[in-house]
Amino acid sequence: MTRPTQALFLVGGRGTRLGALSANTPKPMQEIAPGVRFLDLLLENAARMGFADLVLLAGHLGDQVEAAYHGRRVGEAAIRVVRESQPMGTGGALAQAAEALDERFxxxxxxxxxxxxxxxxxxxxxxxxxxxxxxxxxxxxxxxxSVRLNDAKISAFVEKNPDLTGPGLINGGIYYLDRAMVGRIEAPSSIESDVFPELVREGRLEGLPFEGYFLDIGLPETLAQAQRETAALRVRPAAFLDRDGVLNEDHGYTHRVDDLAWMPGAREAIRLLNDRGYRVIVVTNQAGVARGFYDEDAIGIFHAGMQVQLAEAGAFVDAFYHCPYHADGKVLAYTVEDHPDRKPNPGMILRALKDWHVDKDKSFLIGDKPSDMEAARRAGLPGHLYTGGNLQALVSDIIGPE
Structure with a gap:
């Protein structure tokens, strides 16, 4: 199974419950902080998880969405806007974008x-x-x-009703879909009320419960809550991880995906960090480039292969930083005495702290060499030495219970 890399966002609603607030500004484009829109938070979050094709399905005031976002990038992700020709509902908006859809999204x-x-x-x-x-x-x-769940399969949707109170599962507004189901959509329609019930009857719709911060901005009071709370959610603690010998077996200048062998509990450790809201940032010395054993493109291919295998475990790395320089290199362009990025120097960590929204006080580094520990010290982070064994167990000890 290939790793899905496409994420679509329904941004075409009129937002009538917001009243005058959404009369001239699309609901997802409401500001949650000066210069930061609510939609920015969603796009940044998807991009950090490796979704590189971000598609905005626009309708109401779609010209504003297109002007603000079409052709922009968020990190490695590209944004494009597909505008509906007339109000078509959530199902119709998806059907109109059928030609732009990946097999899974x-x-x-x-x-x-x-x-x-x-x-x-x-x-x-x-x-x-x-x-x-x-x-x-x-x-x-x-x-x-509410949503009723029978094992992993959704068995029923129960309409909202002020008389039906109490705890239960609700639709979180995030769907993983097979493109083949789009062919059954008639426009205009609602994917939630017209399409999903059909899939339930056929046993083709699953549900997966999650914990995590949840907020919709459909009401003036919840938009105000978003303005108080959600901008802070962009700032996350980070786990800085060395690569060879910590995440994967170190065979000596490891750079081929065929040679990728994960250390015990490594993928599970990353998944745990992902689930707990940490940024996972790899910082790795790669002197093999300076020594002429491989080039920087090979590093990118290797890291892409890691991401594919991590996705199979429900995990991801937010960002990879590598240092290709070494004082004793054979490739002149990479032969540098004491490059600031080469550990024990902290350059890669410092760049990542600048590039990302990081809560430094709650961040840490795991490495397997004294140079890793020294780099962490110089960056002002606690360093934890990995000496073998199950990496997930070490991470659990560091971050503690939820």
Whole structure:
């Protein structure tokens, strides 16, 4: 199974419950902090998980969405906008974008933020022609309506009803879908009320419960809550991880995907960090480039291979930083005395702290060499020496219980 890399966002709603707030500004483009829109948070989050094709399905005030986002990039991800010709509902908007769809893709509501590990949602194969919904447990389902789950299969959707109170699972507004199901959509329609019930009857719709911060901005009071809370969610603690000897077996200048062998518990450790909301940032010395054993493109291919295998475990790395320089290199361009990025120097860590929104006080580094520990010290981070064994156990000890 290939790793899905496409995420679509439904940003075409009129936002009538917001009243004058959404009259001239699309609901997902409401600011949550000066110069930061709610939609920015969603796009950044998808990009950090390796979704490189971000598609905005726009409708109401779609010209504003297109002007603000079409052709932009978020990290390594490219953004494009598909505008509906007329109001077509969530199902119709998806059907109109059918030609732009990958075989498997994630679809997210643009007016809610559910802080989950999207790779956990996409790890298992989908039912053919079906989908999988991210679900969330809430104390009172009256406002949302609820979802009934039988093992992994969704058995029913229960409409919101003020008389049906109490805890239960709700639709979190994030869907992992098979493109084949789009062929059954008639426009205009609602994917939630017209398509999903059909998939339930056919046994093709799964649900996966998640914990995590959840907020929709459909009401003035919840938009105000978003303005108080969600900008801070961009700032996350980071786990800085050395690569060879910590994540994968060190065969000496390891650079071929065929030679990738994971250390015990390494993928599970990354998954744990993902699920707990940490940024996972790899910082690795790669003197093999300076010594002429391989080039920087080979490093990128190796890291892409790591991401594919991590996705199979429901995990991901936010970013890779590598230092190709060495004082005793054979390739002149990479022969540098004491390069600031080469550990024990802290350059890679310092660049990552600048590039990403990181809560430094809660961050740490794991490495297997004294040079890793020294780099952490110089960057002002606690360093933890990995001496073998199960990496997930070490990470669990470091971050403690949830």
């Amino acid at each position: 994630v679809l997210l509501n643009g007016d809610s933020f559910f802080d989950i590990n999207l790779r956990a949602l996409t790890a298992a194969p989908l039912p053919e022609g079906g989908g999988r919904l991210a679900l969330r447990m809430v104390e009172d389902t009256a406002r949302y309506g």
